[in-house]
Amino acid sequence: MTESYLSPLWISLQTVxxxxxxxxxxxxxxxxxxxxxxxxxxxxxxxxFILPIVLPPTVVGFGLLVLFGKNGPLGALLSLFDTxxxxxxxxxxxxxxxxxxxxxxxxxxGGFEQVDINIENAARTLGASEWKIFWTVTMPLAWPAIVSxxxxxxxxxxxxxxxxxxxxxxxxxxxxxxxxxxxxxxxxGNMDQAMVLVVIVLAISFASLAALAYWKGKAxxxxxxxxxxx
Amino acid sequence: xxxxxxxxxxxxxxxxxxxxxxxxxxxxxxxxGSGKTMTLLCIAGLMRPDTGFISLNGRLLYDSxxxxxxxxxxxxxxxxxxxxxxxxxxxxKENIAYGIRNYSREMNNxxxxxxxxxxxxxxxxxxxxxxxxxxxxQRVALARAIAPSPDALLLDExxxxxxxxxxxxxxxxxxxxxxxxxxxxxxxxxxxxQGYKLSTRLAVFDSGCVAQCGxxxxxxTEPTNRTVAKLTGIKNLMEGHIVSINGRDIRVLVPExxxxxxxxxxxxxxxxxxxPVFIGxxxxxxxxxxxxxxxxICCNTLQLVDGVTSIHGRFNATSDVEKKxxxxxxxxxxxxxxxxxxxxxxxxxxxxRLVIFNR
Amino acid sequence: MNLLVRLGLILAVICFPLTGPAAxxxxxxxxxxxxxxxxxxxxxxEINHQYELNGNVRVQVNYASSGTLQTQIExxxxxxxxxxxxxxxxxxxQNKGFLINNSRRDLLNNRVVLIIPDGSSLAVDEFGDLxxxxxxxxxxxxxxxxxxxxxxxxxxxxxxxxxxxxxKLILGSDVRQVLNYVENGNVEAGLLYxxxxxxxxHVRVAAAAPDEINAQIVYPVAVINTTKHAGPAGEYIDFLxxxxxxxxxxxxxxxxxxxx
Numbered sequence: 032m033t034e035s036y037l038s039p040l041w042i043s044l045q046t047v048x049x050x051x052x053x054x055x056x057x058x059x060x061x062x063x064x065x066x067x068x069x070x071x072x073x074x075x076x077x078x079x080f081i082l083p084i085v086l087p088p089t090v091v092g093f094g095l096l097v098l099f100g101k102n103g104p105l106g107a108l109l110s111l112f113d114t115x116x117x118x119x120x121x122x123x124x125x126x127x128x129x130x131x132x133x134x135x136x137x138x139x140x141g142g143f144e145q146v147d148i149n150i151e152n153a154a155r156t157l158g159a160s161e162w163k164i165f166w167t168v169t170m171p172l173a174w175p176a177i178v179s180x181x182x183x184x185x186x187x188x189x190x191x192x193x194x195x196x197x198x199x200x201x202x203x204x205x206x207x208x209x210x211x212x213x214x215x216x217x218x219x220g221n222m223d224q225a226m227v228l229v230v231i232v233l234a235i236s237f238a239s240l241a242a243l244a245y246w247k248g249k250a251x252x253x254x255x256x257x258x259x260x261x
Numbered sequence: 262x263x264x265x266x267x268x269x270x271x272x273x274x275x276x277x278x279x280x281x282x283x284x285x286x287x288x289x290x291x292x293x294g295s296g297k298t299m300t301l302l303c304i305a306g307l308m309r310p311d312t313g314f315i316s317l318n319g320r321l322l323y324d325s326x327x328x329x330x331x332x333x334x335x336x337x338x339x340x341x342x343x344x345x346x347x348x349x350x351x352x353x354k355e356n357i358a359y360g361i362r363n364y365s366r367e368m369n370n371x372x373x374x375x376x377x378x379x380x381x382x383x384x385x386x387x388x389x390x391x392x393x394x395x396x397x398x399q400r401v402a403l404a405r406a407i408a409p410s411p412d413a414l415l416l417d418e419x420x421x422x423x424x425x426x427x428x429x430x431x432x433x434x435x436x437x438x439x440x441x442x443x444x445x446x447x448x449x450x451x452x453x454x455q456g457y458k459l460s461t462r463l464a465v466f467d468s469g470c471v472a473q474c475g476x477x478x479x480x481x482t483e484p485t486n487r488t489v490a491k492l493t494g495i496k497n498l499m500e501g502h503i504v505s506i507n508g509r510d511i512r513v514l515v516p517e518x519x520x521x522x523x524x525x526x527x528x529x530x531x532x533x534x535x536x537p538v539f540i541g542x543x544x545x546x547x548x549x550x551x552x553x554x555x556x557x558i559c560c561n562t563l564q565l566v567d568g569v570t571s572i573h574g575r576f577n578a579t580s581d582v583e584k585k586x587x588x589x590x591x592x593x594x595x596x597x598x599x600x601x602x603x604x605x606x607x608x609x610x611x612x613x614r615l616v617i618f619n620r
Numbered sequence: 621m622n623l624l625v626r627l628g629l630i631l632a633v634i635c636f637p638l639t640g641p642a643a644x645x646x647x648x649x650x651x652x653x654x655x656x657x658x659x660x661x662x663x664x665x666e667i668n669h670q671y672e673l674n675g676n677v678r679v680q681v682n683y684a685s686s687g688t689l690q691t692q693i694e695x696x697x698x699x700x701x702x703x704x705x706x707x708x709x710x711x712x713x714q715n716k717g718f719l720i721n722n723s724r725r726d727l728l729n730n731r732v733v734l735i736i737p738d739g740s741s742l743a744v745d746e747f748g749d750l751x752x753x754x755x756x757x758x759x760x761x762x763x764x765x766x767x768x769x770x771x772x773x774x775x776x777x778x779x780x781x782x783x784x785x786x787x788k789l790i791l792g793s794d795v796r797q798v799l800n801y802v803e804n805g806n807v808e809a810g811l812l813y814x815x816x817x818x819x820x821x822h823v824r825v826a827a828a829a830p831d832e833i834n835a836q837i838v839y840p841v842a843v844i845n846t847t848k849h850a851g852p853a854g855e856y857i858d859f860l861x862x863x864x865x866x867x868x869x870x871x872x873x874x875x876x877x878x879x880x
Binding site (some may be wrong): 093 | 653655658659661662665680681682683684688691692695696697698794795796799819820846
């Protein structure tokens with residue numbers, strides 16, 4: 032019986048941690064690029080990055096399904112290697128990354144845009160490479176926004192349902208995450224099981240929020256990487 | 262030596278400047294929007310010109326023909342920003358040490374301490390920028406900029422946010438720094454007095470061009486155009502044309518005044534009889550006299566205002582013609598003016614103090 | 621940098637077990653991918669457990685609504701066997717050529733029933749009573765994609781009262797919604813499969829749809845033609861029609877259709 036709690040919990044944990052890790056780097060990279068990009072296609076690219084939270088998750092899930100299904104471009108490529116993403120655990124990560132990326136991107140970008148460009152320019156005149164400037168000046172100054180962005184991405188991926196169901200399916204023990212498990216338990220009338228899962232999700236959420244708030248408060252005066260280290 | 266010859270157009274504004282700095286402080290003077298900051302950014306490598314070249318001590322930093330454009334990181338030019346742009350999350354020591362190439366920890370610490378003492382802030386090493394005063398922040402910004410031993414130093418109105426005593430102290434210290442390092446310093450300001458004090462040469466900017474560049478004395482006493490004249494404080498501008506030239510003695514007729522004015526000027530190679538010119542004189546050289554004579558003008562006293570060290574007077578030339586010139590005069594306070602508001606008086610323009618340039 | 625690299629490595633180790641390819645083609649044990657209507661979850665879990673004990677074929681089930689399952693199969697998801705909660709989705713796949721010929725069989729049937737809140741004093745004994753003015757709101761699944769809703773509408777149309785009933789209808793997007801509406805008394809009556817109604821203890825079955833309609837309600841099962849395990853898939857379906865499976869289905873209120 033406890034298997035039905037442990038399994039979605041274990042799967043969700045792995046999915047959410049992996050997703051947050053990936054989205055963290057992708058979102059920051061995209062935000063850094065767009066914050067200082069002034070080309071012609073700025074609005075178009077921005078719109079593309081934000082698209083997943085504008086569309087209903089099921090629509091995004093359908094789009095991913097078309098892409099990774101046997102007849103889609105990526106799916107056809109993968110079937111050459113005799114594998115498919117659909118109904119696999121990596122699909123839960125892909126769906127969650129797509130859905131949480133816009134939040135990470137938008138919030139991080141706000142943080143980067145707020146950094147006074149003169150400060151970055153001063154670092155340039157002092158001989159610091161763009162990489163060094165990013166890690167020792169831009170990131171520390173944008174850090175509170177980065178932390179907020181990570182919290183949002185984490186929360187979004189923890190609750191991700193529509194796109195996951197479409198692409199990864201509801202395969203207990205393999206791709207059934209907590210939100211999917213809650214939904215189908217309610218559908219089947221297993222209210223007790225659903226409630227236990229809800230409590231588990233709440234516990235994870237509160238614990239993570241507390242940890243991140245603590246981390247954010249501590250980071251106000253310190254930087255994750257000192258200039259000398261580079 | 263820093264040589265700059267660049268053009269850049271943004272929207273309707275076009276920058277076209279050509280000047281050089283040779284182991285001195287050159288002050289760039291000009292109103293807002295004249296392209297001063299843009300020039301500094303181009304020299305530092307933070308903005309890219311459209312065409313031209315920039316070279317420092319023989320090293321080409323930018324050359325549009327040879328397609329060379331070094332990044333800001335490679336130019337080794339220090340920059341002090343108007344708002345200091347200190348790293349708020351690093352201590353004063355870490356700010357100053359930021360640009361120093363990493364040798365050993367002891368050597369770096371030593372250099373930082375040396376700079377802290379040079380800028381007279383030896384105890385502030387472990388404070389954060391928001392914990393120190395703006396004067397101290399500016400010192401940190403200076404120290405940070407010179408820490409990597411740059412080949413030149415650019416300063417963009419760095420003292421504008423300081424109060425007068427702080428500003429004056431830092432101005433003297435800056436002169437001392439340049440004498441010590443003997444590098445090219447380029448200083449942007451909108452304040453003529455500050456620019457004059459700090460530098461040997463001045464470059465006056467107007468609408469993206471260099472209106473005049475040369476040693477400070479000649480800029481102030483021999484402006485070559487109206488913009489420079491106004492910026493350097495020459496008031497009392499009059500329009501007229503040359504009637505005669507006799508060696509140093511130049512006579513100019515201003516239509517609204519009855520007699521031609523006499524000007525003593527040795528630099529008149531470019532002047533010819535009949536040429537339309539401007540003449541002007543600084544308010545502090547205008548005198549009040551009792552008797553009519555050469556270069557005297559009959560006026561009505563409009564206003565006398567008491568200043569801290571001088572009395573400032575405004576006068577209206579009495580003439581039959583409709584266009585009446587307004588003249589301004591600055592008199593040292595302890596001298597009596599001999600006139601009062603509403604009374605008529607005589608103004609005298611000493612011939613050797615009048616400036617003349619093309620119209 | 622160090623911290624993040626370490627974190628990444630830890631994650632890679634934790635998650636590695638799950639990243640293997642979906643279809644194992646080289647090991648001894650074959651895994652069958654079943655896509656099944658969610659309403660069969662409890663029954664099928666038990667049946668599959670039995671099936672795995674009997675042989676060395678592993679069964680992996682993806683439970684969702686029949687519409688979602690159909691879409692996934694159409695987009696090339698790796699599915700061996702499909703069990704739908706209505707004929708409509710299976711028909712669509714058959715017409716598009718996704719099924720292996722002759723593998724389709726009607727597995728279960730079900731009944732559409734009329735339910736009322738447990739404490740209701742409404743006098744409703746047959747579908748015709750719904751025309752009564754005391755009944756102002758009736759909940760049922762959207763006929764466009766909820767199987768029970770499709771057949772409920774068919775029942776009304778058969779009785780010739782659909783047009784009069786229609787203004788009173790509150791359409792739900794799934795079974796749970798319809799049940800909730802009835803349980804909370806937001807509606808006077810609801811229409812569902814008998815098996816769905818059995819999920820709630822707060823509703824009472826008041827009537828059943830006409831037999832002609834109920835006879836049409838089937839849960840078809842078929843083998844998808846992109847399968848790599850046609851043989852084991854066929855054997856699995858045979859097992860579903862066998863005695864062990866039948867017992868389990870009936871335990872959960874489903875009726876296995878007798879094979880002629």
